Amino acid sequence: MGLARALLLKGSESRWLADQASRRRFVRRATTRFMPGESMDDALGAARSLGARGITSILTLLGENVDDPEAAAAVTDEFLALLARSADSDLDADISVKPTHLGLELGFDVAARNLQALATGATEHGRFVAVDMESTRDCEATLDLYRVLRAEYENVGICLQSYLYRTDADLEELLGHAPMIRLVKGAYKEPANLAYPKKSDVDASYLRHSGTLLEAARDGRARVAFGTHDADMIAEINRRAADMSCPRRSYEFQMLYGIQRDLQVHLAESGYRMRVLISYGAYWFPWYMRRLAERPANVGFVLRSMLRG
Numbered sequence: 001m002g003l004a005r006a007l008l009l010k011g012s013e014s015r016w017l018a019d020q021a022s023r024r025r026f027v028r029r030a031t032t033r034f035m036p037g038e039s040m041d042d043a044l045g046a047a048r049s050l051g052a053r054g055i056t057s058i059l060t061l062l063g064e065n066v067d068d069p070e071a072a073a074a075v076t077d078e079f080l081a082l083l084a085r086s087a088d089s090d091l092d093a094d095i096s097v098k099p100t101h102l103g104l105e106l107g108f109d110v111a112a113r114n115l116q117a118l119a120t121g122a123t124e125h126g127r128f129v130a131v132d133m134e135s136t137r138d139c140e141a142t143l144d145l146y147r148v149l150r151a152e153y154e155n156v157g158i159c160l161q162s163y164l165y166r167t168d169a170d171l172e173e174l175l176g177h178a179p180m181i182r183l184v185k186g187a188y189k190e191p192a193n194l195a196y197p198k199k200s201d202v203d204a205s206y207l208r209h210s211g212t213l214l215e216a217a218r219d220g221r222a223r224v225a226f227g228t229h230d231a232d233m234i235a236e237i238n239r240r241a242a243d244m245s246c247p248r249r250s251y252e253f254q255m256l257y258g259i260q261r262d263l264q265v266h267l268a269e270s271g272y273r274m275r276v277l278i279s280y281g282a283y284w285f286p287w288y289m290r291r292l293a294e295r296p297a298n299v300g301f302v303l304r305s306m307l308r309g
Contacts, residue, residue: 034256034257034258034259034279035062035257035258035278035279035280036257036278036280037280038280038281038282039280040061040078040081040082040085040280042280043059043082043278043279043280044059044085044086044089044091046257046278047059047086047089047091047093047278048089048091050276050278051091051092053265053268054268054269054274055264055265055268055274055275055276056092056093056273056274056275056276057091057092057093057094057275057276057277057278058093058094058095058096058130058254058275058276058277058278059082059086059093059094059095059096059277059278059279059280060095060096060097060098060132060277060278060279060280061075061078061079061082061101061279061280061281062279062280062281062282063075063098063101063281064098064100064101064134065100065101065105066100066101066102066103066105066106067105067106068106069103069106069110072101072102072103072106072110072111072114073114075101075102075114076102076114076117076118079095079097079118079121080117080118080121082095083095083118083121083122083124083125083127084121084125086125086127087125087126087127093127094122094127094128094129094130094275095118095122095127095128095129095130096129096130096132096277097115097118097129097130097131097132098132098134099111099115099131099132099134099138099141099142099145100134100138102114102115102118104138104141104142104145108141108144108145111141111145112145112148112149115129115131115145115149115156116149116152116153119149119152119153119155119156120153122155123153123155127155128155128156128157128180129149129153129155129156129157130156130157130158130159130180130182131145131146131149131156131157131158131159132159133158133159133160133161133184134188135188135189135190136164136188136190136194136195139164139166142158143158143170143174146158146174146179147177150177150179156180157179157180157181157182157223157225158174158179158180158181158182159181159182159183159184159227160174160181160182160183160184160209161184161185161186161195162183162184162185162186162202162205162206162209163185163186163190163195163196163202163205164186164190164194164195165194165195165196166194167205167209168208168209171209171212171213175212175216175221175222178221178222179222179223180222180223180224180225181213181222181223181224181225182225182226182227182254183206183209183210183213183224183225183226183227184227184228185202185203185206185227185228186202203230203233206228206233207233207236207237210226210237210240211240213226213251214237214240214241214244214246214251215244215246217246217250217251218241218244218245218246218247218250224250224251224252225251225252225253225254225275226251226252226253226254227253227254227255227277228253228255229255229256229259229260229263231260231263234253234263234267238272248270248271248272248273249271249272249273251273252272252273252274252275253267253272253273253274253275254275254276254277255274255276255277256276256277256279257276257277257278257279264276
């Protein structure tokens with residue numbers, strides 16, 4: 001792991017740094033690269049703008065590690081309102097949720113109950129619920145939550161991280177459930193005995209898993225999304241899909257709001273399914289630091305914003 005990435009991931013865990021950053025106008029301004037604002041209205045407005053360009057959305061309220069039952073219930077209610085308002089606006093917008101944001105630290109049953117409420121609400125509006133993957137500490141519980149949900153609902157998906165060694169086995173097992181899978185590289189600090197420390201190995205793992213997922217998408221055995229901003233990776237995935245006669249509309253790409261905007265538009269205009277993750281909320285600092293860690297060159301954007309401020 002590079003030094004810059006390691007420092008950014010360490011910083012994402014610092015409450016002191018989060019408090020200091022929230023007081024700095026230039027840092028808050030720099031976050032607009034990755035999120036349109038802190039309110040639901042901000043997120044829905046961004047989704048409408050993207051929809052006008054043929055790009056769909058996946059919406060999320062930022063937060064994690066909730067350890068209060070009332071707070072977890074409030075988060076669930078917020079997501080239900082988000083689903084309803086998206087439907088009222090006739091938006092093609094799914095939601096993405098973190099299990100610890102819905103109370104996993106309070107117990108498996110708490111998170112399961114809240115996720116079931118969201119899956120029911122999403123079903124009413126014809127939308128999907130993507131269950132996000134967090135650190136390896138919660139990986140097994142998150143997969144168990146998905147299995148419980150998938151037994152009852154068809155509109156739920158799970159995220160897999162290519163930097164984890166265990167993903168090969170997890171992917172093979174999950175494909176037996178006709179799943180919706182979002183493949184990402186991984187954005188948490190993990191030890192070398194659990195995750196590939198080298199970027200080249202993570203990339204190779206991502207391409208290996210993408211091949212398996214493309215076959216499943218082609219054969220109708222899975223709904224597949226590739227979460228990446230790597231233009232070369234995207235081009236290689238599309239080349240492999242063409243070689244195996246996997247139609248463009250049988251899989252989709254997912255990117256963060258504001259990143260690779262031209263590429264997002266190009267993919268949508270070229271007939272690929274393009275969905276953008278739009279995040280909102282006050283709990284932006286840990287998420288923001290992990291986004292910088294995914295591509296430490298983005299730190300330059302923050303520094304330029306500071307100089308302008």
